[in-house]
Amino acid sequence: MEIDHLGVAGETLESAAAHVEAALGVTLAAGGRHARFGTWNRLLGLGAGEYLEAIAVDPAAPAPGRARWFGLDARTGAPRLQAWIVRVPDLDRALAALPEAGEPVALERGDLRWRMAVPEAGALPWDGCFPALIEWEGAAHPAPRLPEAGCRLAALEVAHPEAAALAARLAPHLDDPRVTFAAGAPALSAVIETPDGPRRLV
Template sequence: MTLELDHVAVLGETLEEAAAHAEAALGCPMLPGGVHPRYGTHNRLLGLGEGLYIEAIAIDPAAPPPDHARWFGLDDFSGPARLDKWVCHVPDMTKALEALPMAGTPVQLARGNLRWLMAVPEDGHLPYDGLFPALIEWQSPVPPGSALPAAGPRLERLIVAHPEAEALEALLAPHLDAPLVSFETAPRPGLRAELTTPHGRRVLQ
């Protein structure tokens, strides 16, 4: 059972703030995404090539609030937009959750031609202050990372910083196959993506 990097997510109090934060950092416009009725959220996307992409996501003010916690801890998100989540795809969600039950419970989701399983904790909050990777199993032949046009930026490194980074790295090490991901012990949790773009080297955090 392996975890491979699928995408990273910029959260915002509004989708406009989340998208603007990513666009300002990378110098590229985000593309339209869609809505997620089960969680009352909506998104925009940006292809990074090599099967990777960036998602800007926020609560959709036009959607009725769900009767359960939203994913990615969005119910409690506040402050400036920021790179806040990383998502890994797995070939078999059942086996993934046997190995890493703290990732949540599987939820079947669909939008247009896309079908996927997502592991979501009951309270919406991932472990390690939200820096445990969200797990996804794509059930569509062409996931977004492969379907989105490459916009120019390329991910060079994703740094997962946390006071307990060593423990998180050790927990994931038997399963994680993501050479671009590194772990860094730091007093405050956070993500930092280092990318090359047509405008030079950029950092998204």
């Protein structure tokens, strides 16, 4: 299990992208649409197979007929860092160990193909602080295609009232010193190294 990307959600894609750009002082690249969930995104490369996406409900898309991922159906208020997504080599095996992550859903965008665990209700467990699980199919991945923006993920803090229990739940599967857990109200906070120095994204 390793970090694949971070998701910043907003009521609109424009607001989500503006939140990231203001926080980091960089410009996001075009992304695309996710027909299965009726969402769209813009992207920022973080190097080393990692990236960040600003994501929101696509107003031009038909209703997906099921709850959207990341709890976007109930997304209100200011944009924020909403999700962290971890890459696994075998989604079915990962779900056998972490069934609360959801059910596997096959997805595609252009030539990208992947499977992702999505809870039936859309929102991730542990008040949205549990990582989403993704398995990419084939060699295609968004990160190498994105412009080099000089940004890298330096740290990710996962806050939750039961942070110790969440950390213990993930410890057998995740070994990344950049990820820490802290007791507090449910929230994600990332430190991103940028060309202008470290910036915090919440």
